[in-house]
Amino acid sequence: MEFAxxxxxxxxxxxxxxVIIPMxxxxxxxxxxxxxxxSEGRLSAILTNAGFEGKAGQTLPVxxxxxxxxxxxxxxxxxxxxxxxxxxxxKAASAAYKALNSKIRTVVxxxxxxxxxxxxxxxxxxxxxxxxxxxxxxxxHYKSKKTPDGGLETMQLAVADDAELAAGQTAVAWGNAVAxxxxxxxxxxxxxxxxxxxxxxxxxxxxxxxxxxxLKVQVLDEADMEKLGMGAFLAVSRxxxxxxxxxxxEYHGGKKGDKPVVLVGKGITFDTGGISLKPGAGMDxxxxxxxxxxxxxxxxxxxxxxxxxxxxxxxxxxxxxxPAGNAARPGDIVTTMSGQTVEILNTDAEGRLVLCDALTYxxxxxxxxxxxxxxxxxxxxVALGKVVSGLFTPNDxxxxxxxxxxxxxxxxxxxxxxxxxxxxxxxxxFADMANISSGGPHGGAITAACFLARFTKEYTWAxxxxxxxxxxxxxxxxxxxRPVPLLMQYLHNCVAG
Ligand code: BES
Ligand code: MN
Ligand code: ZN
Numbered sequence: 001m002e003f004a005x006x007x008x009x010x011x012x013x014x015x016x017x018x019v020i021i022p023m024x025x026x027x028x029x030x031x032x033x034x035x036x037x038x039s040e041g042r043l044s045a046i047l048t049n050a051g052f053e054g055k056a057g058q059t060l061p062v063x064x065x066x067x068x069x070x071x072x073x074x075x076x077x078x079x080x081x082x083x084x085x086x087x088x089x090x091k092a093a094s095a096a097y098k099a100l101n102s103k104i105r106t107v108v109x110x111x112x113x114x115x116x117x118x119x120x121x122x123x124x125x126x127x128x129x130x131x132x133x134x135x136x137x138x139x140x141h142y143k144s145k146k147t148p149d150g151g152l153e154t155m156q157l158a159v160a161d162d163a164e165l166a167a168g169q170t171a172v173a174w175g176n177a178v179a180x181x182x183x184x185x186x187x188x189x190x191x192x193x194x195x196x197x198x199x200x201x202x203x204x205x206x207x208x209x210x211x212x213x214x215l216k217v218q219v220l221d222e223a224d225m226e227k228l229g230m231g232a233f234l235a236v237s238r239x240x241x242x243x244x245x246x247x248x249x250e251y252h253g254g255k256k257g258d259k260p261v262v263l264v265g266k267g268i269t270f271d272t273g274g275i276s277l278k279p280g281a282g283m284d285x286x287x288x289x290x291x292x293x294x295x296x297x298x299x300x301x302x303x304x305x306x307x308x309x310x311x312x313x314x315x316x317x318x319x320x321x322x323p324a325g326n327a328a329r330p331g332d333i334v335t336t337m338s339g340q341t342v343e344i345l346n347t348d349a350e351g352r353l354v355l356c357d358a359l360t361y362x363x364x365x366x367x368x369x370x371x372x373x374x375x376x377x378x379x380x381x382v383a384l385g386k387v388v389s390g391l392f393t394p395n396d397x398x399x400x401x402x403x404x405x406x407x408x409x410x411x412x413x414x415x416x417x418x419x420x421x422x423x424x425x426x427x428x429x430f431a432d433m434a435n436i437s438s439g440g441p442h443g444g445a446i447t448a449a450c451f452l453a454r455f456t457k458e459y460t461w462a463x464x465x466x467x468x469x470x471x472x473x474x475x476x477x478x479x480x481x482r483p484v485p486l487l488m489q490y491l492h493n494c495v496a497g
Contacts, residue, residue, distance in 0.1 A: 001136060003129050004178070005101035006108060006156045011068075012038035016156065017104035018061075018072040020096045022114050023054035025045070026082045027492075031110035032075070033090025038067040047075065056081060056088060059099035064172050070108075071282065074099050078114055085117050086127045087410040093131025098442075100152060108156045112168075118408065122167035125157050127410065129175030130485070137183060139190040139478060152405065174306060178409070178488045181302025182481030184208075187356070188294035189471060193270035193287040198237075198245040198318035201267055201293060205247050205316070212304045214253055214469035218225065220246040230357035231334040232342055236350040237319035237440030239274060239327025244319035246358060249296075251303045251312045259368035260311040261491060264358050266351045266374035267293030273330050274321045274347030282473070291470035292373035293318060293477060298484040303491070310495050313365050316356040321350045333431045337361060338455055352378045352434060352451045359455040369398060371459045372452065379444025380465040388414040389469045389483055392449035393462035402462055402490055411482050414462060422450045 011019055011031040021032045028044075030038065036043040042065055046052075051151030052060045056079030063072055073341040078084055093111055100107060111128050112121065119127070122445075132155060140146045159168050188196060188204065202219045208216035222243050225233055230246075245267035250260075268289035272278060276288065293316040300314045328334070332344045335354075342353065343418045351374050362370055380390040388406070391413040393399050399415050406413040425447050428434040433454065449463050469482045 001148055002154045004154055004156050005159055005165055005172065007159050007162045007165055009108065009158050011035050011110060011155035013069055013385060013470070014108045015069045016106040016108045017070070018074055018107045019070045020076060020107060020109040020111060021093060022076050022111050023052070023079045024078045024084065024114070025054045026374060027054070029110065029113040030202045031113055035068065035073065036091060037066065039065045040067065042066060043073070053077070053283045053328040054171060057091065057095050059095050062101060064468060069461045072101070074369060075425040076111065081115070082257055084114060086119060086408070089114055089116050089124055089127040090131035090134065090410055093128040094135035097132045097135035100150070100236045102148060102150050105151055106154045106156065107152060108158055110158045112157050112159055120167065121160065122164055122171045124221045125168050126171040126175030128157060128180050128409070128421055129172055134178040137186060139187060142192070157424060160388070174492070177302045177306035178262050178485050180305050181298035182484040184301045185291070185294040185298030185481040185484050186479040188297060189288050189291045195243040196269050196287065196290065198267065198269055198320065199243065201269070201290065201297070201316060201318045202245045202247050205249050205297060208301055209249065214251055214307070215300060215304055216250045216252070220248070228337055228339045228361065229335065232318060232353040233319065235334045236274070236321055236353050237325035239322040240320035242269070246318040246361065247318060249300045249314040249474050251300055251314070253303060253307060254311040258311045259495065260313045262301060262313045262315065262362045262365055262367040262370045263296045263299060263487065264317065264355065264362060264370060264372040265293035265296035265373070266313045266355055266376065267316045268351060268354065269320050271321045271348070271350065273321060274327050275323050276346045278325055278348060285471065285473060288479060289375050290473040291319065291375050292466060294479070295373050295482070295484050297464070297488065299487045299491070302484060302488050308491060308495055310491055312491060313362070313367070315358050315362055317354040319354050321347070335340050336455070339435065340454065341431040343428040343434045345434045347438045349435045349448070352448055356455040359452060363458050367459050370456060370459050370486070371451040371464065373464045373466055375467045375470050377445045377448045377467055381468040383416070383445055384414055384468055384470045388412045389486070390445050390465035391415045391417045391462060392446070392465065394418050394453070395460050395462065397460050398460055401493065402486070405490035405493055406486045408493070409485040411489070413483070413486060416449070417446055418449045418453055426451055
């Protein structure tokens with residue numbers, strides 16, 4: 001599906017298969033009013049008769065209005081004007097797409113007439129692109145019978161006049177880049193764990209870099225990691241038939257010598273818990289334990305598409321956590337790449353073990369900032385649910401930047417503490433630290449972050465716990481592609497200053 005812009009188009013003269021117009025709880029916008037006038041009040045009469053109030057998520061298809069060229073109008077509720085933010089607009093765009101008849105080839109959308117907090121008129125177009133693509137996303141790779149493709153070829157986004165076109169194009173391109181990155185993250189997350197192994201992720205990274213001059217990929221295997229002394233990573237990977245990989249993707253968009261932002265993703269392609277085996281119910285969802293890695297790959301793709309002028313290094317710590325005769329056991333002590341020793345008291349706290357070595361490894365890039373992204377703890381889901389990701393950093397400035405990026409990017413995060421007071425909970429009688437807290441589940445997301453903090457002293461660091469936001473369960477099961485939008489927005493803001 002393509003997005004195009006159309007300036008100063010009269011809504012009654014549109015010949016496309018359908019015209020999408022918004023309505024807030026306060027009423028129709030300009031396009032709707034024009035159509036109402038052209039139809040001599042029929043549109044508003046229909047809305048009243050249907051009890052359509054412009055509530056968020058509501059849609060109403062209206063056929064054969066007199067005085068119009070197009071056969072179909074889709075009225076989309078946008079909710080209350082004062083609550084209309086970027087996320088609400090995105091949802092309205094999703095609802096509009098879902099209301100489209102699959103036979104329609106072209107559509108003109110006036111959703112850009114909505115005024116949204118903290119968005120210029122042109123910027124709203126980025127949200128519309130993202131919301132539309134969110135609704136259009138499918139993962140049917142393994143279905144014999146695929147849903148017939150929505151026939152929509154072009155969505156034209158109406159802007160007020162020619163002066164809006166340039167900024168509008170920029171916003172559409174950015175929205176597309178974010179959505180492409182998010183779609184890749186979704187695809188990787190949704191892949192089954194018998195396909196999506198560590199080596200599969202490495203191959204995907206290589207395939208992405210092929211033909212992209214700005215991307216460079218290097219893959220370390222277990223022998224390489226052995227030489228680097230990554231004892232914690234290897235303790236996790238050991239029990240699997242599938243070899244672990246450390247995947248390094250460099251994106252050179254900025255000036256030579258500009259310090260990179262480094263993104264480190266947890267890439268556990270399946271988390272059984274290891275010898276500390278997880279209970280069986282819902283264990284299939286632990287294929288999503290590589291969603292941090294997927295978001296890193298998604299961002300690299302989004303960067304290549306948007307050509308953002310910045311240097312970014314993406315590192316994926318990919319391993320499978322399996323129980324086996326040679327798997328790590330509770331009580332094992334391993335030496336990390338940093339030289340610090342860890343007593344593994346629970347093999348299900350494996351994310352921090354692969355991450356700690358990756359976080360030591362990335363020192364070599366002399367990073368401006370390091371952000372790790374991980375489906376790290378069930379405790380984070382208990383604390384924050386599935387709405388916001390958990391943000392952990394001792395650095396107030398970085399915390400502020402990430403919270404702001406989450407808001408602006410419609411992918412919110414919420415700060416949690418990483419105070420030194422929690423550190424003693426990680427004491428071990430036999431090693432420098434244990435991999436789980438002696439406090440049990442209390443503050444589990446925080447003590448996990450505190451573990452990582454011991455490996456990130458050499459640079460400015462933040463940790464995103466995405467255990468709650470990375471995928472949906474139940475009937476809507478599927479990867480969300482979060483936090484690609486948050487990270488893309490953060491990087492965008494780094495460039496914009
Ligand atoms: N991948 C899980 C965290 C997780 C669990 C994410 C459920 C989303 C839903 C992680 O490796 C894990 O098992 N963490 C343990 C840590 C505990 C053993 C200290 C957890 O959260 O129970
Ligand atoms: Mn685990
Ligand atoms: Zn895990």
